[in-house]
Amino acid sequence: MAYVLSKGTILEQKISGTFTAVAQCETISLAGAEAETYELRPLDASDAGVLNKPNGWSKGGTVTVGLIYDPALAGHQSITDLITTPARCDWRLKHADGSLTATTWTSGGLSFDEDINGTTGVKATVRMTVDGLMAFPT
Amino acid sequence: MKVRLIRDSDDGVNPQPKGTELEGPKAFRLVQNGIAEPADDECEQELVRRGWTPEKQAAAAQAADKLRAGLVTEKDFKP
Numbered sequence: 001m002a003y004v005l006s007k008g009t010i011l012e013q014k015i016s017g018t019f020t021a022v023a024q025c026e027t028i029s030l031a032g033a034e035a036e037t038y039e040l041r042p043l044d045a046s047d048a049g050v051l052n053k054p055n056g057w058s059k060g061g062t063v064t065v066g067l068i069y070d071p072a073l074a075g076h077q078s079i080t081d082l083i084t085t086p087a088r089c090d091w092r093l094k095h096a097d098g099s100l101t102a103t104t105w106t107s108g109g110l111s112f113d114e115d116i117n118g119t120t121g122v123k124a125t126v127r128m129t130v131d132g133l134m135a136f137p138t
Numbered sequence: 139m140k141v142r143l144i145r146d147s148d149d150g151v152n153p154q155p156k157g158t159e160l161e162g163p164k165a166f167r168l169v170q171n172g173i174a175e176p177a178d179d180e181c182e183q184e185l186v187r188r189g190w191t192p193e194k195q196a197a198a199a200q201a202a203d204k205l206r207a208g209l210v211t212e213k214d215f216k217p
Contacts, residue, residue, distance in 0.1 A: 015165070015168055016141065016161060016168060017154075018143065019150060020167075020202075021205045023201065078167045090150065
C-alpha cells in the first residue's frame, strides 16, 4: 500500500511508433470511464431498489490535460497537429510510483483551448475523447 | 521520413534501443522533442524549413533528458 504523488507524473504521446514525453503539463484528468448499465423496474418486485444491470458496453471516457502552453514547444505542436490533421493517437500516463505504473489509451479526437488571461501565463486545455477503453493498470 | 533514436525508448510493448530507426510523416517531431536525430534527407529538409539548428537540437536533447529524469527546474522556464 502506498500513496502516490501527482508530481512526477509523465504524459507521453506516441509519435511515429515511439512514446515521447509531453512537457509542461500542469493537470491531467481521466474521467468518465464507465461500465454502462440499464435500469429495470419490475412491477412485481418486492424491494424498493431500482435494478441496474450491465448492458455489455463500456465507455473509455475523456482525458483532460492542462498545459502551461508554449506555442514553440514541439511537444505541444504535436498535440495541435491532431487538430489540423485528425488522427487517432496513442497516449500513456506514467504514475510517479517508482515502477512508473502506466495507464494507456487511444484518443479518437481531441479539442484544444488556449487561455490568455491578464493575471496568469498562457495556458491551454486539451480534451481527448477515448476510442474504445483505457488500459488500466492490472 | 526517417529518424534514429538517440536514447532508449519503447512502443508500449517492445523496447526500442538507441539507434532504432523509425518512420512516419511526423517523425521530425521526435527530433524536435530531443529523443531522435534525422535519418534521411526528407527529415533534415523539414527541420531546416522549420528553422531547426544544431543548437536547438542540443537544447532539445538536454530538455528531454531532464524531463525524463524529473529534473526540470524553474531555470528551465525562460521568460
